[in-house]
Amino acid sequence: MTRVKDLGAAGCSDALRRGLAIVTGPFNCSLRTDVGSIAAELATLYAEHELAPEGDMIDFHVEVASTPGLRRWLRPQVQFLADGVTPFTPLPRAQALPMLEWGLNWCVTAYSHHLLVLHAACVARDDRAVILPAPPGSGKSTLCAALVNRGWRLLSDELTLVDFDAGQVWGLARPVNLKNASIDVIRRFAPEAFLTRPVHDTSKGTVALMAPPAASVQAGSRPARPCWMVLPKYEAGAAATLQPMPRGQAFLQIADNAMNYPVLGRQGFETVGELTARCEHFSFRYGNLDEAMQVFDDLARSHA
Amino acid sequence: MLLGGLAQSWLATPSAGRLLLREFEDGSVCFDPETGETLLLSHLSSFLLDLWKQNAAVPLTRDQLLAEVLAADDSATDTVTAAELVDQSLNELQRAGLAASSASA
Numbered sequence: 470m471t472r473v474k475d476l477g478a479a480g481c482s483d484a485l486r487r488g489l490a491i492v493t494g495p496f497n498c499s500l501r502t503d504v505g506s507i508a509a510e511l512a513t514l515y516a517e518h519e520l521a522p523e524g525d526m527i528d529f530h531v532e533v534a535s536t537p538g539l540r541r542w543l544r545p546q547v548q549f550l551a552d553g554v555t556p557f558t559p560l561p562r563a564q565a566l567p568m569l570e571w572g573l574n575w576c577v578t579a580y581s582h583h584l585l586v587l588h589a590a591c592v593a594r595d596d597r598a599v600i601l602p603a604p605p606g607s608g609k610s611t612l613c614a615a616l617v618n619r620g621w622r623l624l625s626d627e628l629t630l631v632d633f634d635a636g637q638v639w640g641l642a643r644p645v646n647l648k649n650a651s652i653d654v655i656r657r658f659a660p661e662a663f664l665t666r667p668v669h670d671t672s673k674g675t676v677a678l679m680a681p682p683a684a685s686v687q688a689g690s691r692p693a694r695p696c697w698m699v700l701p702k703y704e705a706g707a708a709a710t711l712q713p714m715p716r717g718q719a720f721l722q723i724a725d726n727a728m729n730y731p732v733l734g735r736q737g738f739e740t741v742g743e744l745t746a747r748c749e750h751f752s753f754r755y756g757n758l759d760e761a762m763q764v765f766d767d768l769a770r771s772h773a
Numbered sequence: 774m775l776l777g778g779l780a781q782s783w784l785a786t787p788s789a790g791r792l793l794l795r796e797f798e799d800g801s802v803c804f805d806p807e808t809g810e811t812l813l814l815s816h817l818s819s820f821l822l823d824l825w826k827q828n829a830a831v832p833l834t835r836d837q838l839l840a841e842v843l844a845a846d847d848s849a850t851d852t853v854t855a856a857e858l859v860d861q862s863l864n865e866l867q868r869a870g871l872a873a874s875s876a877s878a
Contacts, residue, residue, distance in 0.1 A: 715799035717813045724811050731809045735793060738804040738811070742795040745802075 474516035481512040488530065490521035494641040494689050495584075495630065497521040498573060501532040504547060504565045510665045511566065514644045514678055517686035529576040533569045535562065551576050564668055567676050570644060577628055577641070578728045584639070585631040585733065585740045588726045591624035591638055591693075592616045594769040598638045598693035600629050600748070601701055602726035605673075608703025608755070611651035614679050615758045616765060618659035623685035624693060628728075633736060636743050637692035642685045644678040652677045658758055695744055697768060698723060700752045707756035709764045719750035782832035782875040783863060785825040789871040794819060803871075812869055817842065818862040822871065832875055835859060 473491060476484055485508050488499040499521075500511070521527065532550040536559050546559040549572035556575065560568050578586050589602035590613035599621075603609040610626045617623040624640025631638055644665075647655055652667055652675065663680040698719055699711070714722075723741050724730050730737040755761040792803040801819035804811050814822075824833065824841055833841075839852070839859050846855065866872035 716797035717799040717802055720795070720797065720802045721811065721813055730811075734809065735804075735806050738793055738795075738806075742802070745795075745797070 471520045472516065473512060473518050473520065476512075476520075478509065478512060482508040485511065488532075489515075490525075490527055491515055491518040492521050492689070493518060493573075493643055494624075494639050496528040496577065496581075496641070497525055498576075499527045499530045500569065500573075501530070501534075502565065502569065503534055504562060506562075507533075507566045507569075510678075511569070513663055514665065514680045516680070517683045518642075518689075529573065529580070531569065531573055531576060533565045533572070560671075564671050566665060566678065567646070567668055567671055567673075570646060570678060573643070574627055577630075581630065582729050582732055583633075585633070585730070585737060585744075586728045587629040587631065587723065588627070588728055589629040590626045591629040591640060592621040593624060593638075593640075593693040594621050596691065596693045597696040597769070598624060599697045599699055599765065599768065600638065600695055600723075600744075601699055602629075602722060603701050607701055608651070609701055610646055610648065611654055611703065612701050612755070612758070612761060614645045614647060614651070614655045614662070615658055615762065617645070617682050617685060618655075618662055619762050619766075621765070621769075622688055622693070623681050631695070631740055631744055632692070633740055635692070636695065636740070636747065638695050639692050640685070640689060642681045642689040644680060646673075647677050647679055649674045654758070655679060695748050698744075698748045698750045699768075700750075702752070702754050703756065704754055705756050707754045709753070709755040709757065709760035711751045711753050711764055711768070714750040714752050716745050716750060719748070720745040722750075780834055782834050783838065783872055784830060784832040784875070785822055785866075785872055786870060789822050789825070789866075790830075792822070792871070794822075814869070814871075815862055815865060817858055818865050818871075820845070821859075821862055821866065825872075835863065838863075 485502050488501040490499045530552050533547050536546045536548055545562040547562050547565045548555050548559040549557050549568050589600050590609050591598055591600050601609050613626045626645040665678045667675045667677045669675045795802045800813045800815050802813050839856055
């Protein structure tokens with residue numbers, strides 16, 4: 470098995486120009502870019518990912534490419550392409566790396582209707598998963614980044630995939646998107662983690678990407694059993710408090726965060742119902758990451 | 774909301790007939806496969822929907838509904854409280870478009 474890091478810097482740059490085919494959870498993705506300035510960071514972010522076996526089907530061909538014409542020299546931009554289609558307006562070239570990540574998330578969301586796709590982070594301990602759905606600004610990615618730097622396995626910081634038959638959750642083990650204040654919070658909390666240079670003035674503010682832990686990537690093809698759904702909310706100064714949530718309310722929260730729930734119809738209702746029934750549900754307020762880690766470690770020791 | 778006189782009859786709407794229901798400790802989640810709408814109904818509301826289903830969609834007055842609720846209740850709830858709860862449930866179902874009174878049906 471070959472990993473991205475085995476290609477070396479030059480080999481990775483070269484592969485990115487032609488299409489670097491990697492395995493991310495249940496998908497094979499081809500990443501391509503002519504923006505040389507992001508190659509090194511991209512190679513570090515995906516260093517532990519396996520290369521897709523030669524001849525395997527590629528689920529998503531994604532590309533971030535420089536826009537042609539005079540703009541290239543005046544105010545350089547990049548466009549995102551998925552199988553040759555450009556679903557988004559171009560962005561400044563400085564945003565090429567986050568654009569690739571956002572674009573890949575869009576592909577998974579738009580085309581994976583054989584799974585229930587939740588807008589939620591997901592981490593696991595001993596293959597028992599905690600699903601963390603929450604709106605932007607709730608501290609979901611910060612919490613997720615902290616947990617995976619304290620022994621939890623990263624399945625995803627953004628998209629949790631639930632299969633219809635077994636009800637197991639699948640991860641992507643891709644980079645964690647950190648925004649604004651959470652970038653420095655995680656730099657202080659986990660100085661050993663690799664974070665890209667911050668990219669300023671994006672639609673989400675300043676963003677940086679954190680490389681997924683090697684162990685999470687290496688376990689990327691292994692599903693986990695959903696045991697808990699925790700709805701996090703960061704509040705400065707708040708004590709870490711886990712509050713049980715009844716299942717009916719939890720169902721609505723999960724359905725609200727299921728991106729393809731309206732598309733799936735009855736299948737979506739039944740899958741969310743099964744997921745709701747098999748998990749314990751909580752709302753979670755926290756103001757301190759160390760306290761939050763303790764609460765999650767206690768949760769992992771419980772018998773869900 | 775005014776629910777009308779005591780003799781007013783209530784009936785589930787056609788959309789109630791196609792609902793998928795899943796019961797949890799705090800109520801029943803219902804899903805309308807035609808509209809994609811998902812709602813959390815109280816246990817009493819889903820009990821009323823079930824009543825209409827069992828009675829082959831025959832309109833029932835509020836007093837008949839109340840009598841059925843009291844007959845099924847094993848908690849010795851007094852009639853006044855039970856009547857308030859039935860009214861709340863009829864309101865909930867009416868707002869959700871799942872029940873209508875005979876005057877507005």
